[in-house]
Amino acid sequence: MPVNKIVGSAAAAVADIADGAGLAVGGFGLCGIPTVLIEALADAGTTDLDVTSNNCGTDGRGLGILLERRRIRRITASYIGENKEFARQYLAGEVEVELTPQGTLAERLRAGGCGIPAFYTPAGVGTVIADGGMPLRYGPEGEVLVSSPPKETRRFTTEGVERDYVLEHGLPTDFALVRAARGDRYGNLAFHSSARNFNPLAAMAGRVTIAEVEELVEPGELGPDEVHLPGIYVHRVVVLTSEQAAAKDIEKLTVREVTA
Template sequence: MDKVHTSSAEAIGDILAGASIAVGGFGLVGVPVTLIRALRDHGVGDLEVISNNCGVDDWGLGELLSTGQITRMIASYVGENHEFARRYLGGELELEFAPQGTLAERMRCGGAGIPGFYTASGVGTVVADGGLPWRYDSRGNVIVESPAKETRKFDHFGRGLTYVLEEAIVPDFSLVRAAKGDRHGNLVFEKAERSFSPVVATCGRTTIAEVEELVEPGEIDPDEVDVPGIYVHRVIAQTAEVRNELPIEKLRTRPRTAA
């Protein structure tokens, strides 16, 4: 039952080239940077990564972008990551955009054993009709487009509305960062960490968690557990140095006015 690994390299050591990996975090919050750096040093490539975003230049998933280890992303937006945009538009990276809520629900369904669901999000757009650019060549020509998805009308709310079928996501691995975890893998997330990390933690075939605070079994109130340990296979303790990395904080100053 003790799922704690002393080394992050050991925890991710069986991730091979070509693996699909869901990664928790929302913007720059709750990003499992220890595991990401271990994966970077592991050196495997041709990775498909599923995450709300891809970090920023040279931090978080941006560290795997800079080494060319990611060849395909499923994400909601590019954000402030200029390297992400450059690789996508330059034909070095395939990108499947997904509406943010749809992406979260695809992962939730993956963890719940539900193969797919119908949603109104994207109906009447390229998300449902197909034609969304997934990959460009080096000259900016679209060479891979999203396919059309199945749609169906439901008499929902007494109206005949059209919905699009979205398939669940079940990656080979999931990497998450939690505020607290015990040796059995029970996890507690805080604030914005709860937006994507719980569904990421449940959808992977193998889930690896780094925790800011590692406690003994029984020290977490059962009512506080966001993801039970049955979903989590490996745990590592995060260092204080990593906990204090706060790239979301940006220093802004102005000249002091005279008294």
């Protein structure tokens, strides 16, 4: 792996993401999303993508750009969110969707990055998550074409209490796209506050991980306790311009009157 992981442009960084690739994408709503890399992938025309992300951006922003251009074949996410086009395509049978509890999704990504094939969790026991029957793909008339299969469950005793647990599989992906506040040429990354969210987990899951960074620092400037994701997980770094770094959308803006 090269010591200098900086790539000259976002277009070059995503150029080898092929049609049909599996893609983990960091972010939560519009917070901490790799906007520039997503736009470069959209411009490249890559299609038939199998995307794993907490949600799918919003209409026309974030992963919503790929969704509106019909580039996504399947999505593993924890919720539909504010994206009306996401809901429309799902209900119209234009995209396959696997809804997964948010904590389970996070652990599936982490497990995929750590080489853990599967794990047991109590989340989803007694629901369609474990029992099967969740609609994955609808037909044009609203009929269910593909449903989730039942999952293996086992009973374990923890702290003297017997509980049922469902088996969930790790989720490695071909590529991962993430955004960091600061990074160095070795690929060590630091995230800002809540923008950390799913970014480290998505980065771990990708066999090839591409990070866009708002600020490039010299190796050693990030102290050991400041590194949220070590460079061993990162393969390519794209340094954003000041304009790109500052261009951040707000999903929901709430304001109040200031009284004297």
